[in-house]
Amino acid sequence: MKKILICDDEPHIVEGLRYLLKGSGRIIEIATNGQEALSLARKDRPDLLIIDLMMPVLGGLETIAMLREQQAFKKMPIIILTAKGCEQDNAAAEQLWGATVVAKPFRPGPLRALVSHLLEGVPLPATSSI
């Protein structure tokens, strides 16, 4: 079983992602802010984290930084969903944390393909643009 942790404070987006990514052999967990994501991650050791950047209580970048400090999460694939549209931040996040940045609004098909690639090693289609 592969565990996906989705962390976003927008209920519509979270529910949409849950529907989009559900499948056999996957467990999807939901957190609505960074704090919740941290405690869920420590408890359940997810295989993939999909996280928004602008959230109450604890933002996405802070959460990622705190996770990456721990040995168990050094290699965990992370997808950052951001509506900020700030290129520099995105580049920094990709280089520093090895995360994949997906700008909102995104297309569901390519995101599903990316998740399959990261979780199950399915090769990405040649023309995948999110």
Added chain:
Amino acid sequence: MSEYASETEQAEAIQNLLDKGRTNGREDPYGGKRRWRRYRLGTPLEVSFDPQVCGGSWRVITHNVSGGGLGFWSSHAFTRGDRIFVREYAESGSAVWLTGQVSYSVLGLNGYLTGVAFECPAAPDFLGSSMPTVAHRTGRQKRVQRPSCCLPLSMRMYAGLLCAGSGVLAVGTAFLLAGYAPAGLGAGRLMFLQIAASLAVGFTAGVLGVAVEARAIRAIREAIDRLSAGTPCTTRLPAAVTTDVARIRRSLLDLGVRWAEYAEAERSQRQKLEEINQIKTNVLSVVSHDLRTPLTSIQLYSEMLSEDIENLSPDEQRAFLNTISEECLRLTRLVSDLIEVQRSESQNVEWAMEPTDLAETVRSVARTFAPIASQQQVELTVECPETLPPVAANVDKITQALSNLLSNALKHSEPDGTVRLAVEAGGDEVRLSVADNGPGIPRDKWDVIFDRFSQLPSANLHGVRGVGLGLYIVRNIVERHGGCVWVDSALGKGSEFTIVLPAGEQIRAAALSTDNLERAGRVLVCDADPSTVARLSQALREQGFEVRQAHSGSRLLDHLNESSPDVVITDVALPDMQADELLQRLAERKPCPFRLVLHSMTDVDDELRAFGVDVFLERPVTRDELIRATCVAMHKQAGGGPVMVLLSGYGMDVDLLSRCLAGEGCMPLVTSNVSEAGAFCHAYPVDGVVVQTGPEGVYSKVIPALREEVGPGTRVCALTDALSDWECQKHSKGDLVYVRQVSGRTEALAESLAALCVQAPMEPVT
């Protein structure tokens, strides 16, 4: 005295003089220790030696030098370090030239130079008056360095004085010559001599006049050069003799003032543009974020629908479509809010304001929201009297403000919560409040939430998505109605938003055009009580000040870092910080803001004073008091001239004098009441009090009463037309200065008053 025969003889003469100086010092009844001696006008100067003061060097100390050795150039104020030569009386028939560096010079009444102290080396250059060869040889007969600043009034006086002096001399010479003339010398010859004497007088006067004028013109030319080089004229221009030059001088001064104003306006314009640019960047990033979020949902759900429609149950399909339409509504709200902000910010659009009974408006808003509330299972209560005093309001706008508050309250209410809309009339205002029992807002955000696009989206405050413009729109609407809005909240218990609008007599037409006054300056207002903060801010914003708010010490310090305000108005009883810590942190700021402290104590603690509070404002603060104090603070903070209290009365033309003083860079505070003048002196950093003594002159009863009120240490300038300059000087003592007032010369009067109030108090004279 004839020329010295040899070097030895000259050395002896020098030794004699040195001894004489020492003797003078020893014989001094004050033991040679006093620093000042007073000489009568015209007394030849003496040389005294005071090793304790001078540290082994010579020091010439003179007073009333106008008739003495310093002669004509004594009308200059010397600055420290100026090198001067003084011709001194030594013994009969001889004179001594002393050269040295000025250590300080003292300005007396009306800007006369009354004393110069200068130090010369232990062995001064003795150049006997009969030894011009020595002087030439050493090349030191150049008289004096051009002073770096000049005193305008005195120049004219001195020119006149010297002209008169030369005239007497010339007439005397004429008679002398006449006396020696042979008996046969006819009346014609005598007349010729008289004519010659008067010509001499005229010539001397002319030469002196030209000299003074040349100086004035040179100063004017230099000032113009400075102006064209882009630096404002900071030194004062000497007065001119002829009307034309005087006019040019006046115009140049005006030009300088205007130049400074333009430069300031340009600077603040540029700053504003930069701020607008920054705001634009923030707006773009927030707007793009707030646009992208609903778009994400719309795209996600619509694509999943189209790709996967055969696998979706009808319920799921309906849910997806509902989500899409909800997110579309959210986008619509954002766009209409943006348009509303744009509309409410454009000051050109006049709002139709009519006297309105808001009771009906409130009830109609409540009716609109009742179904939404019941759908959310939130109890909406309305408390509203039958009628309210009329308020000058635009009903549509007030409806919108209330709607924004209500929809916010509902958004943040859990099912089974309550939202209370209450209206009450009190005094000369109408208060509308909307309270919820939602999660509450932390104290540090009480100011931010009213900002346009506070950088944090509102979700960061409550976890509920909003656009973040609603409260900004509310604030804008309320302020254009001349009112204010604030929030009071306790975490976990709920928030209460209150709008106060002026009602009844208070309706001010001026409230519509709050941007008439454009005062430069940022004020930071901090108090634990949000209504105080809102009311003070509103009064200050109406005056054109840029106001930031804080409700806690930590927020205040944040603001200090973000915006470096010029003036901070704060209470010291804040929930999160001790008074001493707060004041300490304020005092450490560079540049240190001007600190005004609100207090409700009857007597202010000395401890607080020790922390460098500039002004205390006792609660309750009236609008006038607040604005006066803030203006004084801004003036001081901007490095303005002296702050002066004008006590009107005895036909003082307060308006004219105020204008002229303001033209000299002073800040006049006008009152007609002696005790209020005293209160001003205790409350503000006042540099001087100007009072009209009227015909009673020194016997005026207002002077002792005023001095009693203002207390010691405050300079009192008593204007009088009953005393001559000399009498004025005679009666002036310590902090009390009499100033002769000449009708029609208010400008010059203001100039000398301004100069008087920046001087240190006069040194005690023995």
